[in-house]
Amino acid sequence: MRSAAVRLVDISKSYGDVWANKDISLTVEEASIHGLLGENGAGKSTLMKILFGMVSPDSGLLEVNGQPAAFRSSADALEHGIGMVQQHFSLIGTFTVAENLILGRGSQSFGGRWVKRLDLKAAAQRTRELSDRFGFGIDPFALCHDLSVGARQKVEILKALWGGATTLVLDEPTAALSPPEAEELYEVLERLRREGTTVILISHKLPEVMRLCDRVTVLRDGAVVGDREIALAARRPGGQRAAMEADLVQLMIGRERPVVSQRAPRDLPPVLSIRELSDGKRIDGLDLTVNGGEILAIVGVEGNGQSELVELLIGQRKRISGAVELDGTDITALSTKQRFDKGLAHIAEDRHASAIADSMSLTDNASFGFIDGAPFAPTPFWLSRRLRSRFAALLVARQNVRASSPDALIESLSGGNQQKLVVARELARAPRLMIAAQPTRGLDIASTTAVHEALLALRDRGSAVLLLSLDLTEVFTVADRIAVIRGGRIVGESPIATADATQIGQWMSGAASKEPV
């Protein structure tokens, strides 16, 4: 067995009552590619932040190349040869590749910083050497905004290698890449491994993990639930690989399927029907129907059109073709406000981006979408503050939000309480169709249950719920039907009672329908 490049022993980290990481032990062998799998919120990113010195663990031990290490900052981690490539690019478009690589790496001494010449020629030379050594094929003088997304991803990796990293953490490196670009990146990673670099790969794409990784660790709810060696035979498409993929999916979403309460099937007419909807970019001929009294869950790997679908439905995105009907009337020509008046409600996926305004009070945040017309503004010249404050208090009581007063800034509330307020506000619209995107993200178990019950109550009143979730446990708990989105269209649907986790995992990853990667 090769020696360990990185060893994490019993790492724990909690935020309040929530364990982000609990007794996680992980050994990454030198010159290997180690996969890290898990659903969102499973604790992958916290673990990697600990490894990169951005977060310090509550307890546990960190060893790099056999030496115990304690990082206080990411600069510390870099010095120990650990480099991280974040999901979002951090390159300056108007700089050349070489300029981007030497950014922030000047002389550390005060005099040197001002006196030493900026040696771009040497930088370009070194860029070329590194690029050739690992087969990147990057021109040091190319401007970054002229590069393809795939090439930019490679420059990000070069940036980490430039600092002397021997262990690389890659967070979903192929999320934004087209298949041929991803293929090139795979080759780069394999070459890195041959040259002795250790890679930790965070990914949701099972085929990619199967193809590249020597070993894979699966996290769920902050703990390691499985650690599998990927045999050479499993890397080739075939029976062994399919069995292993199914095994990993089971590990990720949990072996035990939650008990679903018996539900009476109801035969109500459709509330939402989407036909051949396209936006010309991420949504491509999507068909979907949600009936009254039904919770339809849309699942899929992040970035397959979920956010775009929601934006199209609430009228914040331009439609190219197709129709959206709410209770039988076409709403595609309506404004966002008119859609809300027709009975749409929306729990936004990214709370801070589009559901609340941090610098406004709880009362103000509770009033979004209610400010026109009675009861709060019977005329355009008066918006009752007293009534809105009372309304906020009612919402606070309904969802059991913990807040000091209706006039407190929403910032002063914890994330979970903010989310509960948003849920209460959207439920107050008496919606016919509730679009709930990650409605329980960041909530503790009790609040999660409260939100689930609210959604179920809505369904029992005959409204429709479109649930977008990355948490399959949640989907199996509340949904009546499940639809899988991939590449901007629905690739599979199944009633929850007969849903098969393996089948869903295959739909999500595209393993069943696509040519082997």
Add this chain to the structure above:
Amino acid sequence: MTSTQSPPRRSRLDNELRAQLAVPSRLSAGGRGGTGFGTFLASLGGTSRSVTAKIVSFAVTIAVALIAALPIVYLSGSNAQVALQALIGGSWGSPQAVAETFVQTIPLLITGLAVALAFHGGIFNIGVEGQLIIGALAAGIVGATQHLPGSLLLLASLASGMIAGALWALIPALLKAYRGVHEVVTTIMMNYIAINISTFAVTTGGPFAAKTQPSATEKVPLDAQLPVITPGTRLHAGLFIAIAVIVILMWVLYRTPAGFRLRLMGANPQAAAATGISLPRTMITAMLGSGAIAGLAGAVQVLGVYGRYFDGFSPGYGYSAIAVALLGALSPVGIAAAALFFGTLDAGAVQLQAVAGISREMVSVVSGLVVAFVAAQPAIFRLLHHLQRTVLAGRTARRAAAPVLPPPINGDNDLISAGLDNKEVL
């Protein structure tokens, strides 16, 4: 107020909640365990704390700016005490001085409110100067050329000033709302256009030039000017207009749906759009309002101080207004205080030069320093917090005492960046 029958304008709302809302709060607060009175007290607490924070940051900013100005006072060969005495004496020392201070305050106050209105929506209206000039020109032209009974002519002049200012602001507003052109660039350009148009209009040979006075319009009839309210001074009824604008702006911002839309757009444009607010429409409304107030400021200067439009009458009110609005933390009352501070400086500048022998440009230096320190507020407060923590670290006994200082990050800077980043939003 609430009714169960269908009024024409009505939000879609859960019936149960609608019914609960109609019941007085003491009964409906129910599960929360707080009485209406408790909630009321809590709200007072929350409000007063933030008011204290605002007052502290106002005072600290001014104090730091004045201290920073000290070395320059010494360099110019005077000392701080003499300078301060001259400044205060020249602005508050006599009834005449007080009146003059208010005269200087009025244009700063009204233009400051114009800047703040746009700022609340995250729009950086640098064009207040141009809107002010165009408004003043329109008011001067209407006042000098139209033949109407006195008070009617006064109203018509004020109204035309507001309309002209609003229309001047409409051009950048449309460009921003529908084409995403950054308002900072367009409003600055509109300022230059306004300055040159107004110069052209009143230079000899221009369409509205006076026969006897160079670079001005004809005089507005005396009965159509704003009356002087304290005889023997220049203090005019524009003061009441300024106070009215404060009240109206407070009401619009905090007690109307339009104001709510505007503040929400400023706080989080994406959330505003996602909850059904039309960003282009809100943006245009805000700019029209801001421009109208700026135009009103110009009209008030023409009808209250000069009695005619003078070319180059504004020493840059529209730019000082930005400092006023920021120092006043965008709140109408705060802006009144900030305008009064700058008005004091302007009025005291004459004495400063005559008595203390300090160039009156010194006042511009202080205004500049105030702007710099308003921009640096987050840094200053972080520094003060840091000092507070390190100095008081030993005295843990006082741990219970809540920090007096406001939180280090102030909304102003967010607003600046929001204003500058709005392009992405649209």
